Amino acid sequence: MATVDSAAPEPLSSTGARPLAARRRVSRAVLSVLGMYAASRIYSTLLLLIGLWVATAHGWRMPWLTDTPTFARIDGVWVPHTPDFFGLGGLWDGVHYQQIADQGYPSVLPRTASGTIAPNDWAFLPAYPLFVAAFAAVLHAPFEVLAVIVSALFGAGATVLLYLMVRDRVGHRPAMLAATVFSFGPLAFLLQVGYAESMFLFLLFAAMYLMQRRRWGLMLVPAALAAFTRPGEVALALAIAVVFVVRLRQARSAGDPAAFPVRERVAMVVATAVTGLVGFAWPLVAWIVTGVPNAYTATELSWRDGFLGHTDFRPFTAWFELFGRYLGAFGVAIVVAAILGFAWWLTRPTTRSLGPVILSTAASYALYLLAVFMPQQSVFRVAIPLAPLLGDPRFAERDLWRRMLVGLGALAQPVCVAVLWFYANP
Numbered sequence: 001m002a003t004v005d006s007a008a009p010e011p012l013s014s015t016g017a018r019p020l021a022a023r024r025r026v027s028r029a030v031l032s033v034l035g036m037y038a039a040s041r042i043y044s045t046l047l048l049l050i051g052l053w054v055a056t057a058h059g060w061r062m063p064w065l066t067d068t069p070t071f072a073r074i075d076g077v078w079v080p081h082t083p084d085f086f087g088l089g090g091l092w093d094g095v096h097y098q099q100i101a102d103q104g105y106p107s108v109l110p111r112t113a114s115g116t117i118a119p120n121d122w123a124f125l126p127a128y129p130l131f132v133a134a135f136a137a138v139l140h141a142p143f144e145v146l147a148v149i150v151s152a153l154f155g156a157g158a159t160v161l162l163y164l165m166v167r168d169r170v171g172h173r174p175a176m177l178a179a180t181v182f183s184f185g186p187l188a189f190l191l192q193v194g195y196a197e198s199m200f201l202f203l204l205f206a207a208m209y210l211m212q213r214r215r216w217g218l219m220l221v222p223a224a225l226a227a228f229t230r231p232g233e234v235a236l237a238l239a240i241a242v243v244f245v246v247r248l249r250q251a252r253s254a255g256d257p258a259a260f261p262v263r264e265r266v267a268m269v270v271a272t273a274v275t276g277l278v279g280f281a282w283p284l285v286a287w288i289v290t291g292v293p294n295a296y297t298a299t300e301l302s303w304r305d306g307f308l309g310h311t312d313f314r315p316f317t318a319w320f321e322l323f324g325r326y327l328g329a330f331g332v333a334i335v336v337a338a339i340l341g342f343a344w345w346l347t348r349p350t351t352r353s354l355g356p357v358i359l360s361t362a363a364s365y366a367l368y369l370l371a372v373f374m375p376q377q378s379v380f381r382v383a384i385p386l387a388p389l390l391g392d393p394r395f396a397e398r399d400l401w402r403r404m405l406v407g408l409g410a411l412a413q414p415v416c417v418a419v420l421w422f423y424a425n426p
Helices: 020-057 093-103 127-139 143-170 172-184 188-192 197-212 220-227 235-254 262-279 281-290 295-302 318-347 356-372 384-391 399-420
Strands: 071-074 077-080
Touching: 020 143, 020 172, 020 188, 020 399, 093 127, 093 143, 127 143, 127 197, 143 172, 143 188, 143 197, 143 356, 143 384, 172 188, 172 384, 172 399, 188 197, 188 399, 197 220, 197 235, 197 356, 197 384, 220 262, 235 262, 235 356, 262 281, 281 295, 318 356, 356 384
Parallel strands: none
Antiparallel strands: 071 077
C-alpha cells in the first residue's frame, strides 16, 4: 500500500500510453460512478419534492415553520412567495446569486442602524451566478431553472473527479465508497440547488487531481476559477507548499536530485504564489469597487452578529469564542479535542496512503476553516471539500463499515433537508 511518501502518481488514469484493457476498466468505472450519481439525484429530488409537498400542504407553515421563509423580488419589493420545485432550489444563498446575476454588486455598502456594514451580496463570489446567467441568456431560460441543472452537472463532474483522485492512490473500492457517501450523504442535496458548492467542488477536485498528475501549470486554471466561486481556494497554496517540502525531502533522502527536477520546483513555486494571490483577489475587488478597504471581511463578519455580536476579524478565535460563550471551558475543550482528533486521523497509516496532495489539501483547508470560519449551521456545508478523506481505506475494509457510512448518510439526508433547507439555511 502506498504511503504519504509515495508521491509518484500511479499510471491508472495518467495521460500517457496504457493498455486498452486498463482504459476500458477506467471507462466502465466512471460510468458506474455516473450511474450511482444519477441514482443519488433521484433520491435527493424525491426528498426535496416531499418537503415541498408537505410545506405547500400546510400553507408553508409547519410546526417548525412559523412564517414564510422564502421571498421573491417583484417590482423591486421582496414579498412572501411559495416556490415551485426549481424555485425551491433557489432559496437562501440562491437568492443572492440570482440578484448578483440580475443587478451585480452594490457600490455602496448597506449599513445597520449602528453604522456597521450589514449583510450583503459581496459575501457571494461571482463565478457561479455569472456562469448560470450566461447560459440563461443564451438559452432564454429562467435563472433558477438553469441554476439547478448547472449545479447537478457540476456535481456529476465533482463526483467523477473525486473517484479518480482517490482511485489513483488506494484503488477502486475506497474510491467508490468515497464517491457514494459524497453523493448520498447528509448534505448531498446541495449538489443540485442554486448554491456554488457543486461548481467549487468540481474546480477544487480538478485542481487537486492535476496536482496529483504534477500538472502544475494546468492546475492553475481550475484553481483560479475556484478563487472566484467560493471562499477556500487559498488553502491550495499552502497545500502545494507542503507537497513541495515532501518532494524535496524525498529527493534528498534518496540522494537523487533528478527525482525532483529544478524545472518542477520552479513550477511549484509559481503555482504556490499564483494560487495564494488569486485567493486574496476578491477582497481587493470589493475594496476597489466600494472604496472600503475591509468591505469583504466586514461583510463576512456581519453574519456573525447574531451569534457573537459585532467583532473585528481575529483569526483562529471564532471557534473558541462561540463554544466558550455557550459551553464555557467544556466548549473550548471540545474544540481542542476536535483539532487533536482530526490531526490524529491525518497521521494514521491508512489515511496517509491517500497521498500528499489529498492530505495536505485537507489539512490546509481545515486550517483555513479554523482561522476564518465561525461554526454555525453552515459548518457541515463548508466541510464538504474534506470529502476525499472518505477514501481512507479503513472505511472500505469491512462490509459493515461501508454499509453504515452509506446508510447513515442517506438516512441523515432527509433530516438535513427538513432542518437545513425548510427551516434554516445551510
